[in-house]
Amino acid sequence: MKHIVAALTLSPLLAISAPSFGQPLTVSPHTFAATGSTATPSSYGRFAPNPSLRTRLDFTVWDEALKEMVIYTGPSLRERAVRPAPGVGTRLVLGHTSPYRLEGNKVIFEGIDGEFEDVIDSYVDDLVAIGNRINVSALPRDEQLSYWLNLHNALVIQGIAQNYPTTNPSRIKGADGLSFHETKRVTIAGVPLSLRNIRQDVVYANWDNPLVIYGFFHGDLGSPSIQRKAFTAETVWDTLQYSGKEFAGSLRGIEIYGDKPRVSRHYEDAAPYFFAGDFDHEVRTHIAALVEDDLRDRFLSTDTPIRVARYATDIADMTRGTNNRTQHGYVMTMDSAVGLRPVSSTMAQSIDETMQKMIKVRRRGLFSTVTIEDIQTVPQEDRLSSGLSIEMELPDDAAEDGVNAAPE
Numbered sequence: 213m214k215h216i217v218a219a220l221t222l223s224p225l226l227a228i229s230a231p232s233f234g235q236p237l238t239v240s241p242h243t244f245a246a247t248g249s250t251a252t253p254s255s256y257g258r259f260a261p262n263p264s265l266r267t268r269l270d271f272t273v274w275d276e277a278l279k280e281m282v283i284y285t286g287p288s289l290r291e292r293a294v295r296p297a298p299g300v301g302t303r304l305v306l307g308h309t310s311p312y313r314l315e316g317n318k319v320i321f322e323g324i325d326g327e328f329e330d331v332i333d334s335y336v337d338d339l340v341a342i343g344n345r346i347n348v349s350a351l352p353r354d355e356q357l358s359y360w361l362n363l364h365n366a367l368v369i370q371g372i373a374q375n376y377p378t379t380n381p382s383r384i385k386g387a388d389g390l391s392f393h394e395t396k397r398v399t400i401a402g403v404p405l406s407l408r409n410i411r412q413d414v415v416y417a418n419w420d421n422p423l424v425i426y427g428f429f430h431g432d433l434g435s436p437s438i439q440r441k442a443f444t445a446e447t448v449w450d451t452l453q454y455s456g457k458e459f460a461g462s463l464r465g466i467e468i469y470g471d472k473p474r475v476s477r478h479y480e481d482a483a484p485y486f487f488a489g490d491f492d493h494e495v496r497t498h499i500a501a502l503v504e505d506d507l508r509d510r511f512l513s514t515d516t517p518i519r520v521a522r523y524a525t526d527i528a529d530m531t532r533g534t535n536n537r538t539q540h541g542y543v544m545t546m547d548s549a550v551g552l553r554p555v556s557s558t559m560a561q562s563i564d565e566t567m568q569k570m571i572k573v574r575r576r577g578l579f580s581t582v583t584i585e586d587i588q589t590v591p592q593e594d595r596l597s598s599g600l601s602i603e604m605e606l607p608d609d610a611a612e613d614g615v616n617a618a619p620e
Contacts, residue, residue: 255402260417271443271444289578291567333370340398372384372431427448434464500512528565
């Protein structure tokens with residue numbers, strides 16, 4: 213099936229320095245007859261890895277879609293963002309106010325229109341069809357892991373896009389009345405699966421490396437970051453290591469108040485699978501292996517027990533579901549297809565904050581390398597209009613600090 217990825221042209225600034233993890237592989241499907249059955253807790257056992265096939269999966273379409281949807285925001289500065297100022301003539305503050313809003317990559321849900329939603333829906337359908345045509349558990353282990361991570365994250369983005377605008381994904385209810393992470397979204401090999409099932413009953417239960425927790429995007433600010441590349445068998449562990457370092461080194465991963473350490477609830481959720489012994493010691497050891505020396509020393513020197521921090525549940529978009537286009541509430545940007553286009557002032561403010569953060573990141577030398585990436589990843593004739601195009605002009609001092617822009 214040929215997929216068409218909708219065009220969502222992002223700022224060149226926000227595409228710089230996004231890590232590159234290699235190219236996806238080509239599928240060579242082996243089919244099997246999936247047996248239909250009613251899911252029970254023991255049903256998840258059929259997903260236990262038992263590699264016997266040499267099949268390789270091709271995640272190119274998801275790779276292209278992520279490049280179009282995801283804004284790379286750079287590593288954490290470990291600084292709480294100050295509350296944004298209200299608009300002129302009002303006390304109302306629209307958009308994100310969370311101190312964690314500048315951490316983690318963002319999905320441009322604001323620009324996902326009906327055509328792009330159809331692309332996402334079609335791709336999810338294809339991932340499910342693959343899972344019902346081949347025995348996923350018989351794939352090579354890294355191929356299986358990539359499949360489950362990509363399926364989970366595609367389902368998260370699909371579920372939020374279908375209910376957008378929303379300020380808090382965890383409040384979205386499924387057709388069955390269950391919560392966002394509990395509702396059964398797909399059926400693979402006769403087993404209905406929720407997002408939590410995929411994370412815990414399939415992946416956590418069958419992979420013993422806690423790095424896997426950093427591959428699951430939850431759609432909110434407290435989540436491990438979604439990357440601008442699909443997971444592939446050849447790159448999955450490099451991507452997870454990168455994501456783990458970013459998350460553990462961020463405020464949403466760990467915070468330290470004097471002598472009191474706080475960690476994300478993601479570590480608590482994963483505890484039965486990866487930190488089931490001495491939680492405090494095992495989590496400290498795990499995080500210490502990921503973070504930089506100064507943070508590691510400070511974290512390990514705390515002698516009060518680790519507690520779970522408050523979780524940032526706001527949606528990981530640019531505007532917190534806000535799209536205020538009043539007479540003075542938008543700015544005009546240039547779209548190569550239609551010319552000038554209005555973008556909400558909330559979006560413009562978020563872009564400006566992100567740009568200023570990226571300049572700080574560069575000044576502090578937090579980029580190890582700079583990758584110049586062409587964000588136009590599909591032929592022009594195959595691109596659809598997504599309804600959002602953002603172009604920004606860098607401040608004069610950005611060029612002096614070595615901030616590079618990607619060609620369009």
